[in-house]
Amino acid sequence: MLNHKYDRDIPSAEITRESDYLSRRRFLKNLSIGAAGAAFLAACRSSGVTQPALDATPGSTPAAAYTGGQRDELGRAITSEQSITTFNNYYEFSTNKDGIGELSRNLVTSPWQVEVGGLVHQPRTFDVDELIRLFPPEERIYRMRCVEGWSMIIPWQGFQLSKLIDAVEPMTSARYIHFVALHDPVQMPGQESDYFPWPYEEGLRLDEARNELTLLSTGLYGRPLSPQNGAPIRLVVPWKYGYKSIKAIVKIEFREEQPATFWNTIAPDEYGFYSNVNPAVDHPRWSQNTERIIGQPVRIATLPFNGYGDQVRSLYEGMDLKENH
Numbered sequence: 001m002l003n004h005k006y007d008r009d010i011p012s013a014e015i016t017r018e019s020d021y022l023s024r025r026r027f028l029k030n031l032s033i034g035a036a037g038a039a040f041l042a043a044c045r046s047s048g049v050t051q052p053a054l055d056a057t058p059g060s061t062p063a064a065a066y067t068g069g070q071r072d073e074l075g076r077a078i079t080s081e082q083s084i085t086t087f088n089n090y091y092e093f094s095t096n097k098d099g100i101g102e103l104s105r106n107l108v109t110s111p112w113q114v115e116v117g118g119l120v121h122q123p124r125t126f127d128v129d130e131l132i133r134l135f136p137p138e139e140r141i142y143r144m145r146c147v148e149g150w151s152m153i154i155p156w157q158g159f160q161l162s163k164l165i166d167a168v169e170p171m172t173s174a175r176y177i178h179f180v181a182l183h184d185p186v187q188m189p190g191q192e193s194d195y196f197p198w199p200y201e202e203g204l205r206l207d208e209a210r211n212e213l214t215l216l217s218t219g220l221y222g223r224p225l226s227p228q229n230g231a232p233i234r235l236v237v238p239w240k241y242g243y244k245s246i247k248a249i250v251k252i253e254f255r256e257e258q259p260a261t262f263w264n265t266i267a268p269d270e271y272g273f274y275s276n277v278n279p280a281v282d283h284p285r286w287s288q289n290t291e292r293i294i295g296q297p298v299r300i301a302t303l304p305f306n307g308y309g310d311q312v313r314s315l316y317e318g319m320d321l322k323e324n325h
């Protein structure tokens with residue numbers, strides 16, 4: 001059922017099918033990935049690393065080092081910092097994608113605390129500065145595929161969520177993690193309306209949260225996150241649609257039961273709990289077969305699990321991924 005109240009603003013140009021580009025992956029394989037990329041891949045091969053999404057560059061990369069040449073492990077060039085910081089989905093501020101930077105400019109992101117609790121032996125409230133000291137960020141170049149049919153390649157700085165999970169010692173009864181974003185209508189004008197079920201919330205199964213791809217990010221392009229990208233701390237789950245990667249996290253809670261999630265509450269038929277990128281399962285109102293990388297002229301084929309199948313497929317063994325979309 002279509003829910004007009006929450007109907008999303010999808011430019012039709014973003015959702016046009018372009019089956020011509022279905023062989024894009026094979027095509028990309030033959031592209032030159034540049035000397036640094038080739039050296040990195042060679043190093044991975046010789047060290048037996050099977051984790052192509054990890055970049056060799058440490059998190060301390062200065063912003064000035066980003067000359068535009070960096071690519072992900074599929075050979076895709078990183079999206080410009082300009083696009084990443086000016087084309088945003090952040091409904092707490094606006095349902096428009098442009099202008100979020102301006103609207104969120106004065107968001108107070110320091111000091112900022114994240115309360116970690118629920119079914120854990122060591123519940124604790126962390127200051128974000130403390131998290132960064134405890135778990136020094138590293139760089140990960142990840143693809144991000146929005147459910148609307150566009151994508152970006154983003155050089156994040158962050159640390160594996162698994163490190164924080166280990167630190168708080170989950171109880172054996174903990175099976176899910178619930179994430180809650182800031183609720184502050186004074187600072188976040190989009191929350192003045194009760195049109196949406198604030199606060200924004202998200203969830204992962206504990207094994208998904210522990211997967212080594214799952215990040216808590218505190219920066220991108222070598223700079224601390226800007227408010228529009230989720231400062232001071234946000235989730236990044238690259239094999240799932242972008243809306244799972246919740247911004248401005250204030251609470252992380254371990255639970256036995258599957259938590260409610262913002263978009264699933266709004267339109268359960270359209271947005272499932274899992275939300276794994278899956279070109280074989282269309283959104284009820286548009287195809288998920290293709291996507292347009294922001295800044296690129298043509299649509300390309302969307303890859304199962306956004307191209308991270310080798311790292312995450314085993315999490316869903318035996319599950320019907322259409323049923324559990």
Ligand SMILES: Nc1nc2c(c(=O)[nH]1)N[C@H]1C(S)=C(S)[C@@H](COP(=O)(O)O)O[C@H]1N2
Pocket residue numbers: 084087088089090091092145146147181200228229230241242243244245246247248
């Ligand atoms: N708190 C919060 N987190 C959010 C959103 C939001 O509206 N509020 N939008 C999501 C969506 S739909 C996407 S595609 C990504 C966009 O992240 P970016 O603006 O950093 O590219 O953030 C996700 N996280």
Ligand SMILES: [Mo]
Pocket residue numbers: 089145146147148241242243
């Ligand atoms: Mo999105």
